[in-house]
Amino acid sequence: MKKRYALLATGLLGAALAGCGDSGAEKNDKAIKIGATSGPYSDMVKKAIQPQLEKKGYEVEIVEFSDYIQPNIALANGDIDANLFQHSIYLKTFADEKKLDLTGLVTVPTAPMGLYSSKYKTLDDVPKGAEVATPNDPTNQARALHILEDAGWIDLKDDADPLTVSEKDIVENPKGIVIKPLEAAQLPRAVDSVDVSAVPGNFALAAKFDLLDALVLEKMDEQYRNLVAIKTADADKALAKDLKAAVESDQFDKVIDASFEGFSKPERN
Structure with missing residues (x-):
């Protein structure tokens, strides 16, 4: 619990x-x-x-x-x-x-969720087929998927509930990214083992990340x-x-x- x-x-x-x-x-x-x-x-x-x-x-x-x-x-x-x-x-x-x-x-x-990488400096640097770690709990994974959509890496169903959207709602993946769901607390460490990691703000701060080092920060829903x-x-x-x-x-x-x-x-x- x-x-x-x-x-x-x-x-x-x-x-x-x-x-x-x-x-x-x-x-x-x-x-x-x-x-x-x-x-x-x-x-x-x-x-x-x-x-x-x-x-x-x-x-x-x-x-x-x-x-x-x-x-x-x-x-x-x-x-x-x-x-x-x-x-x-x-x-x-x-x-x-x-x-x-x-x-x-x-x-x-x-503190917003952000995409972090130890390998790449900008979104444009990230290659096709990149492995992207995301939170495995429904609420935070939905947030991560919206960041990926805003980045132009995936397209989600138009009628999907924005608060519960999941991998099954991905209809296009032009960048061919591979999503790797992990427990949220593991996501800061995953920065060194995957191409990109979607880290919730509280975990990023706990890991002493500078929020401004993110490749991109989420457009946070109220x-x-x-x-x-x-x-x-x-x-x-x-x-x-x-x-x-x-x-x-x-x-x-x-x-x-x-x-x-x-x-x-x-x-x-």
């Missing part, structure tokens, strides 16, 4: 945050805990969100997690007030299966962007509003531009 949830999350990977609080609450209600997976998303909370909340009087503690199970359990139990680590597909799947009442509040810039998650009961409380305002602020964008190069930004109204 842990393996299944880890793969669903794609880079990371994925994201979430939010919490409880009320603008007229006592001081103790301003002491909050925000959970995040260790690495770029806990850094994002620390650098881009925490300072803004503290200016509004919150006392923020960041709780780091090393897996994709406990952050949502902790949120549902009230041990933390918000979390940031997952995308909306993972959140819905996890919450439905565990019968948790959680809600995505606002999406954040997210459903794959990490988000701030909260308990549904807290969606109209002051903390939820303050978290959303922080993520959508100019100050937040400045931190992202300075410290999170290559992250794909959500579209804002």
